[in-house]
Amino acid sequence: xxxxxxxxxxxxxxxxxxxxxxxxxxxxxxxxxxxxxxxxxxxxxxxxxxxxxxxxxxxxxxxxxxxxxxxxxxxxxxxxxxxxxxxxxxxxxxxxxxxxxxxxxxxxxxxxxxxxxxxxxxxxxxxxxxxxxxxxxxxxxxxxxxxxxxxxxxxxxxxxxxxxxxxxxxxxxxxxxxxxxxxxxxxxxxxxxxxxxxxxxxxxxxxxxxxxxxxxxxxxxxxxxxxxxxxxxxxxxxxxxxxxxxxxxxxxxxxxxxxxxxxxxxxxxxx
Numbered sequence: 001x002x003x004x005x006x007x008x009x010x011x012x013x014x015x016x017x018x019x020x021x022x023x024x025x026x027x028x029x030x031x032x033x034x035x036x037x038x039x040x041x042x043x044x045x046x047x048x049x050x051x052x053x054x055x056x057x058x059x060x061x062x063x064x065x066x067x068x069x070x071x072x073x074x075x076x077x078x079x080x081x082x083x084x085x086x087x088x089x090x091x092x093x094x095x096x097x098x099x100x101x102x103x104x105x106x107x108x109x110x111x112x113x114x115x116x117x118x119x120x121x122x123x124x125x126x127x128x129x130x131x132x133x134x135x136x137x138x139x140x141x142x143x144x145x146x147x148x149x150x151x152x153x154x155x156x157x158x159x160x161x162x163x164x165x166x167x168x169x170x171x172x173x174x175x176x177x178x179x180x181x182x183x184x185x186x187x188x189x190x191x192x193x194x195x196x197x198x199x200x201x202x203x204x205x206x207x208x209x210x211x212x213x214x215x216x217x218x219x220x221x222x223x224x225x226x227x228x229x230x231x232x233x234x235x236x237x238x239x240x241x242x243x244x245x246x247x248x249x250x251x252x253x254x255x256x257x258x259x260x261x262x263x264x265x266x267x268x269x270x271x
Contacts, residue, residue: 007077008060011051015043021087022046025095028188029173031057037249055180066183068101068191076106088260090114092245094188100195103202112205112263114256117214117242120221121196134189141178152215153243197228206232207259211240
């Protein structure tokens, strides 16, 4: 059963109590169950904190107009309440924007970043398209562009062969409050602008992953993110689309664990 923090955040905390903390941040319209098929592997060694963003899942609605800073503050407050002084922060899509914002605003809380299928500098035409989709959501609610979204998120084979999982994701999105969801989609659309070439630059160990056919968080964007963070690694997973982490979770947990274990090994050798 999930717990609830003082700021109304629903969360789960599993794994060895003496393990390094790994925080998992889901994407727009989703909820912490996005990570369900990742948890058993990650929690063998790490203390895994997953939670619902403001306005999502079992968490309260945003206390003020959503922004990357607000979402970063939500996590900072949760970590403080749980006496987590620093953690590895893994974020998917919007979550990969939030963890970068946290690294900018509160770098002392971040041991490393894992940025999954997250957007970056889009170019004028692509930025306009994303803003138009956000406007459509404002007019028609979470379901306004959901069919098209599902086709962008999942491969055709997965949509055909996993109807239960696809319906579950649809239900997650449709359960969102329309006004809150529209505002959060505006954050996804416009928030990347505040993450491009920040000053000072992010200097945390970073792994950036996306999928070959992710049209909204492209390989070029992932290379762009990594190019702005000294020493960052980039991994492009073949063929999959935006929600590759649900289609093939092992292709994400494997590199994540390798990255974290390498950091731990380096830390011990330097200690």
